Every structure is written in C-alpha cells, then in structure tokens.
Amino acid sequence: MSFPPLRRDQRHVFELIPPGSRVLDLGCGDGALLAALCDRRGVSGYGVEIDEGCIRTCIGRGLAVMQEDIDHGLASHPDGGYDYVILSQTLQATHNPRRLLQEMARVGKASVVSFPNFGHWRIRLDLLLRGRMPKADFLPYEWYDTPNIHLCTVADFEDLVRAEGLTVDRRLLLDRRGDAYASARLPNLRASAAVYLLRH
C-alpha cells in the first residue's frame, strides 16, 4: 500500500504519537495523517470530520471516521477514551477554542495541537505598515471569507494552556516551510506555526 505524502506540520504530529496509541483526530480532513498513523504506527485511530467528501475519502481508506461538528462538543466520545487527541490546524477555525481544549482534556490523556502563529513578525508588520488584515502564505484568506475566526499567537495560546491547568510537554516552532527551529529564541516573533504536545 502506498501512502500519500504528509504535510510538513502533519509529519511533526506523526512523530509525536507513539506506536500503538489510541488516537482521536479532530478535523481529520481526508484522513492522510490518521491513515499513516494507523498503518505505519499501529495506532488505533478515530477521525472526526464535517466535510462530506473528506468523510468518503476516509471511508475509502478504511478509517473509522464520524461526521460531526466539533463546535458542538465531543459528546460522542467517552471520558479518557483516547491516549492522544489531535487538533491539527483547526483550533483557529473553531467557535469556542477554550471549550474544545477542555473537551479534549476530558476525552484524552494528552493533546497535540498545531496552529498558525498570528504573532509572526510578517503578520505584525503587515498590519502595521499596510493597515490591512494581515495575510501570509500560511494565512492566505481574505478577512471576509476566512474560516479562521479565532486566530491567536504562541503567547496567547500558552496563556490559555496555563489557565486551563494543562502542561506543555513538547513545543515545536515551525518556520515558513514547516521545518522546526532548533532554537526557541523569540518564538512568538519567529514561528509561522507551532505544534504543542499537552499533558492533561
């Protein structure tokens, strides 16, 4: 069986999940990451997705996937049902990110969350110099048709993590190409995106 290539940020998530784990992937899209985890890591995976075509692709990959709106909570999932809950590039598009993080803490022992960093210097400069809603290669949308309604910075996210009593186990700061920076200097300014492994 051949695997579709993973996006770079997905590869970082992939590497954070130990073999044999029980994984819930929220907003699993076409299931590429989940399929790779199931097939190559022996993960027992479950996907949640809202898009009809994506669900079909997931089913074609033999994935256990459920059509559900994560904005309505994770009521379908039992307390502590998973080792890892993945929220990849989706947090910023949810209606209530705080409640979602709480729900993830309820159903999983750990979370892997990735999101674009609105604190990146290019974003800051864009607003400062142009006076327009910032756009970047990792945030390409116009303000009026963006799915991203709750953008945050690395610093903002860490405030929320602390407020929720969650622990940051790992933090990867990604450059524009999606590669991880070796040093953690000026994270809020330099990172295009970040990947967090949180313990609940």
Place this chain on the structure above:
Amino acid sequence: MSEEAAIPEVSGVGLVETQYVELFTAEQPLRLDSGATLGPVTLAYETYGELNEAHTNAILICHALSGDAHVAGVHAGDDRPGWWDGFIGPGRAIDTNHHFVICSNVVGGCAGSTGPASTDPTTGRPYGLHFPMVTVADMVRAQAALMDHLGITRLRSVIGGSVGGMQALQWTLDYPERVESCVIIAATARLSAQNIAFNAVSRQAIMTDPEFYDGRYQDHDAIPRSGLAVARMMAHITYLSEEGLQDKFGRALQDRERVSYGFDRDFAVESYLHYQGSKFVQRFDANTYLYFTKAMDYFDPFPDEATAATALAPVECDFFVCSFTTDWRFHSSRSKELVRLLLRHRKHVAYQEFASPHGHDSFLLDLPAYKATLKTFLDRRAGVVS
C-alpha cells in the same frame, strides 16, 4: 437475445427470478426466541452476480418493513424493477462485478416466505394469529440457515435500512464470526416511545377493522382493507418529512378548483395517501404488518451497558452507520446513539449523515452522495481502490 432486448434499461442486473427453499421442517423446526418452534419454513430469495470460488464475496441485504426479496432487476412479464434497483448492478453502489448479492423475504413475511398467511400444517388453514411471534433475531436465524444452504460461511457485508438495519446489527451480534462488515442505514438499536406509539396505532387500525376477524380474515374471504390502508397511510406520513410533503403537495387541491365544504378528498395530499394505502393493501398481508411492527418494538439488543459489553465483545466487523438529515421516524440522533455505543465498546465504526429533504424514505432513494459513500465502503471490502 430477444429476451434480453425486452429488459428495460433501468435495471442493472436484468431479468431475475425469485427462488424458494425449505430450510426447516416440522421435524427440524426453526427455534424462536419466544420458545416456540416453526416448521416447515420456506424462504423466498433472490441473488445477483456470481459467488466466487472461495465464497468470499457475498453481501446480504436485509429488507425493511414493507420490502421483499425482489431488490433488483425485473421479473419476466413485469417491468417494475426491484425496490433498490438503482443501487445494485455492474458499476453500481453494490457492484455485482465484485459482489454476490442475496436478499430474502424475512420469515413472517408475505412475499413468498413462510408467514401468517401460510398454511398451518396442523390445521390446513392459514396460521393467522396462531403464527408464533417472530423477533429480529429469529429473522436473522432463518437468514443464517439460508447462507448455510448457499454454502456461504462468511459475509463480506450485511446491509439494511430501517428494520433491515436492525437485522444487519443483529447479524453482527449473533454471528460475529460470519460478518466482515455491516451497513446500518436510517435505523436504531431500539425504538423510541414515539416509534412504538406509531406502531401501536397501526396495529389498532388493523385489529379494529370489522373485516379482521381476529386475524382469521382469510377464512371469511375478507381482508381488513381499510385498517391496513390507514396503518400504511399513517406510517407513510412518518416516512416523509414535513418539508418533503410541503414541497410535493403544499395545499394543492385534487381535481378541483375550490374546496368542497364536505368530506371529499379535497387536498392532493389526501388523495396521495389514499392511493398509497390502497396500493399497499393489494400486496401486503395485514397479519404480517402486525408481526413485523411487534418485532421492531421488541428489538433492543443493548438494554444496558453490561449486556452491550457481552454482546459486542466478540464483534470485530467494520460498521458503517448512516442517517438522513430530515428523517424524524429514525432520527439521526438515534443512529449517533448507536455509533456512540459502538465507540464506547471500541468497535470500528464510520458514520455519515446525508442531506436529504425526503425523510426516512431517503434510504431507498437515489441520492448521489449516499450512493457514492456506500460504493466506496463496499468497493474497499472487495479490494477495489476508488
């Protein structure tokens, strides 16, 4: 060739024939959940496609309340295709290039299988209400005997909509080693009080018809026509959505310019329901309606978590559960309840809710997204990469 030319193009599998097999006898009867036995038992069934040499490509379709074994194709001299014809055939959702498809009329039915209208060998008269109560598990037990007869030990998939979905679920519980995958469409693991209430009213309509004669209407050369028609009319309303009925009929009048200020069928929707009722009476046995609705009412394989845990422990099949946005007879929330239960017990389950304005009846209809996902799921079982 001339015979082939007569087959309407709508049908993918072409000319088909219903077959009959006696699976249980008076000496070796079917043992029922109630403790009663039934024999002889004949099942009517149809098959489409070819069973492969290894007997690994069989798919069983379980029909709903008013269905029968004639799922696809056409019968000689009758150009009406089977009730799910658009789903079955070469290249279709249930692709007969890859799968061998079977459907049987359930025991207790009235379309060729032994049921209340069959002759009771001990009396020489139709069973009527002396027919033993048949549960969903009993229906499945009889189907399993049919699979034995056909030399099929393991099913690639068991598929059913509505009460057919209940049968499909029951298959996974009673024969976990025989089921690779299971598709449960617009169904539920247990009827709600409202569902049971609808069934109760249907039964009352039949049983209070003066032509019912305590179920012995055949002996009186009678049929409880109006009772069965009313049962069907009411049930039919629950199969459609308010939106669907509104779009189709609104307040349109039937064959008239103005209302009659009387009790004629002024509105088109009244006329439509009457037509549905009278059409149903011509093909369906009133007693079977009583038995089937009761079987639905009784169905509850997971009365509590402990029972569910025991029942599901040996189950390893892949489930695909789906529902329709405007189905209020078996609401999406009922399908989700089932999915949540399967998730809690760590079963492999996929769930999709399809947009449709057609209510519960959607499961029978040609909805592209629904058919596409069903095809994707089943093709994968056959090793076909879409």
